[in-house]
Amino acid sequence: MASGSDSPVATISSDSPSEPQAKGAASSRLESVENTVKVLLPLPLGDAYDYRVPEGMAVVPGHFVIVPLGKRETVGVVWGTGTGDVAPEKLRDVIAVLPALPMADAMRRFVDWVSAYTLMPAGAVLRMAMSVPSALEAPKTELVYRPAAPTEDTALKLTAARRRVLEQLKDGPAMAAAELAHLAGVGTSVVKSMASVGLLVAEERIVRRSFPQPDGLHDGPTLSAAQKIAADSLVEKVKAHAFSATLLDGVPGAGKTEVYFEAVAACLAAGRQVLVLLPEIALTAQWLRRFEDRFGALPSPWHSGLTSLERRETWRAIAEGRVGVVVGARSALFLPFANLGLIVVDEEHDSSFKQDEGVVYNARDMAVVRARLASAPIVLASATPSLESVVNVKTGRYGEVHLPGRHGGHRLATLSAIDLRREAPSRGRWLSPPVVEAMKKTLAAGEQTLLYLNRRGYAPITLCRACGSGLECPQCSAWLVEHRFRRTLVCHHCGYTEPPAQTCRHCGAVDQFVACGPGVERLAEEALELFPEARLELFTSDSLMNRDEASAAVERMEKGEIDILIGTQMAAKGHHFPNLTLVAVIDADLGLNGGDLRAAERTFQLLYQVAGRAGRDGRPGRALIQTHNPDHPVMQALVSGDRDRFVEVELHDRSLAGMPPYGRLASLIISGPDPVAVDNVCAALARQAPQQEGVTILGPSVAPLALLRGRHRRRFLLKAGRETAVQPLLHAWLEKIGLPGSVRLQVDVDPYSFL
Structure with a gap:
């Protein structure tokens, strides 16, 4: 039976359904292939199934159809002409054609491409493109x-x-x-x-819901000379109606959004659709206001917070071309655009574009593929571009437009490193004397402070004074994090919760627990003790549970109703607070630990971005970075402001090591409730590992997060040269291995997480 993909796809699930029509005997072609079609089902299957088309039924590739599967009926997509390899007596009939518009050829090719690249079954990818089954039914x-x-x-x-x-x-x-x-x-x-x-x-x-219609001819703001040059370049690419990839690189506050809005306007004026991907769709209140001011109407959002009715109506309207602009999270990449003319990936470096569960993919990279298949331009915008994009510019695969200065001539915040070895906080405190002094001056001037610490809760670890043991999650190799404001202990990996402990489960000591290290709640406690009159708020996913709460907090900050904002990385992304003049990073070393390939790059990006929140409206801004290692290349690059030098050094180190973007990586994560069964699969994988010059297999090894949601985890890492196609290697390797029903094997091509 032929697969729905043109490229090999590894089916690594051991319990995929095996239907009679899926694997028919290799008989002679007793029936014309014109009477059969391949139907791909939104299930974790690598193959499309052959079905017979009843006489009088008109079926074309892309049609959504109802077909029998075992004893039930399911919906699939006609993927092409049947193979003719299935005996006629084993074929089953297509039951019905649904009234939805057919899936476009470009979308079907995109599903195949993602499947082949990620080594995930094509049906699993199709399920993302059919995320709203009710939208396929006849409309009311x-x-x-x-x-x-x-x-x-x-x-x-x-x-x-x-x-x-x-x-x-x-x-x-x-x-x-x-x-x-x-x-x-x-x-x-x-x-x-x-x-x-x-x-x-x-x-x-x-019955059709009406959607706002952004106007591409609506008057926009006056652009600076640099912005105008950049915008004109992007507009020309939109008018060409051809694929191109452009990196829009500009410092924080340079006006990148206004520049790519000009490309959006040109696309709308041409009658085509736009997709804008944002890393934090729940935190886009300011972006949405800027969009409405520019185009006279809001775009159509796409994220997990939509109701089922909103998802159904939006999905249909996109397919029918009644929605001009969609702003969404990474899942919006799989929406059925009727006439896609432009894709924008804002904050293209952001790691949240990487999906680590289910179909494992990077939305930024897949967006480039989607644009190519749609013959549309794509704009990748960032103040701290990913090293992959930087190299793509250097090699000519991407174009580049650059905005070197802030809009309106405003200066970037001055950055200073505070050496905690010399200017340590007092015992039990986390704010160093220079930070406290700077906060006093900022508050006295009526300006705002952002304290940045990428640790949720009150404390990352809770230890027993009597025996030294910590409070651990029973389902994960992770500490339980105290959330004192909610009076609960939480595992941030699996969501397990329990009330605060009084008695140590190891030694029986009572009331001997002590919080170790700071979280944002502990930082808030300290800031309130130092500045009791200050208006303070937390800006985290725990304190702001939905879009409305996040939008309200942003609005309070804009209006000056908050003096001290304490936030995690949610506060570092794209916000414009006119009266914010001081940013203090409490633990700048936090992201540099753990041996992560991208640790230095990610830490630089995050700290550079959070420092860029200060001094954005003409007032001089300061960023103070508390560190125990001020001589680290990341800290030196931040203080000197020499981003390009840091990028060159990091690229040089990656090149010497043969690491991405100069090499290729793929990881295998094997997991199961029984560690013995997991180790047996790992042993079989090790015996069958590829033996090829230029290819290195590392592992198996116990994953840093050895237990996750009750499943024991092991890892392999495949490392190869840039010229090596890792997918055929992985496919040949994995097809030799059988998996017990309890063991899962996840493939991650181009991994971002090494946990």
Whole structure:
């Protein structure tokens, strides 16, 4: 049976359904292939199944169809002509064609491409493209009424109430009975009686939700000379209606958003659709306001917070071309755009574009593929571009437009490193004397401070004074984090919670627990003790549970209703707070530990971005970075402001080591509830590991996060040269291995996490 993908796809699930029509005997072609079609199902299957098309049914590639699968019926997509390899007596009929618009050829090729690249079953990728099954059903209809052609006795039938009804319909569209009756000031019975006597004609109309329509011709702001040059370059690429990839590189506050808005305007003016991907869709209040100011209407959002009705109506409207601009999280990449003309990936370096569960993919990289298949330009915007994008610019694969200075001539914040070995906080404190002094001056000037610490909760570890043991998650190799404000202990990996402990489960000591290290809640406690009159708020995913709460906090910060904002990395991304002049990074060394390939790059990006929140509206800004290692290249690059020098050094080190972007990596994560079964699979994988020059297999080794959600984890890492295609190697390796039902094997091509 042929796969739905043109490239080899490794099916690594041991419990995939095996239907009679999926693997028919290699018989002669007893039936013309024109009478059969391949149907790909949104299930973790690598193959499309052959089905027979009943006589009189019109089916084309892309049609959503209902087909039998075992004893049930399911919905799939026609992926092409059947193979003809299945015996006619084993073929089953397509049951029905759904009324939804067919899946476009470019989208089907995108599903195949993602499947082949990630080594995930094509059906698992298809499931992301069919994320709203209800949108495939026939849309709801309603009865609407319009005036009938007048006859000789029309006037005899008209009462005052009926005249008011006709007056509402004069020169206007047909209306539903309830709406028409409300406007005319009559009951719905009047409307229905008018239809029964021939004064009105009832018609059935599809119910469609209306969506805001951003206007590409709406007046925009006046751009600086540098912004105008950059914007003109992007507009030309949009007008070319061809694939191109451009890195929009500019310092924080340079006005990158206004620049790519010009490309959005050009795309809308050409009647095409736009997709904007943002890393934190729940925190886009400021971005949305700027968009509405620029285009006179809001874009259509796509994220997990939408209701099922909103998802269904939005999905349909995108497929029908009734939505001009979609702003979304990474899942928006799989929406059924009818006429995609531009993709923008804002904060393209952000690690949250990487999905680590299910289909493992990087939305930034897959967005480039989606743009290529749609023959559309893509813009990758960032103040701290990923090293992969930097190298793509150097090699000519991407174009580049650069904004070297802040808009309006405003200066970047001055950065200073505070050596905690010399200027340590007092015992039990986390704010160094220079930071405290700077906060005093900032508060006295009526300006705002951001304290940045990328640790949620009160303390990362809670230890027993009597025996030294810590409070651990029973399901993960991780400490339970105290959330004192909520009076609970939480595992940030699996979500396990329990109340604060009083008795040590190891030694039985009572009330001997002590919090070790700072979290944002502990930092807030200290800041309130130092500045009791200050208005302080937390800006974390624990304190702001949804979009509305996050938007309200941003608005309070903008209005100056907050003096001290204490936040995690949520506070580092794209916010513009005019009165924020001081940023203090409490533990700048936090991200440099653990041996992560991208630790230095990620730490530099995050700290550079958070420092860029200060001094954005003409006021001089300061960023103070507390560190135990001020001589580290990351700290030196931040203080000197020499981003390009840091990038060159980091790229040089990566090149010498043969690491991405100069080499290729792929990781295998083997997990299961029984460590013995997991180790047996690892031993089999080790015996069958590829033996090829230029390819190195590291492992198996116990994963740093050895237990996750009750599953024991082991890892392999495949390292190869840039010229090596790792997918065929992985496919040949994995197809030799059988998996017990309890063991899972996850492939991560281009890994970002090494836990």
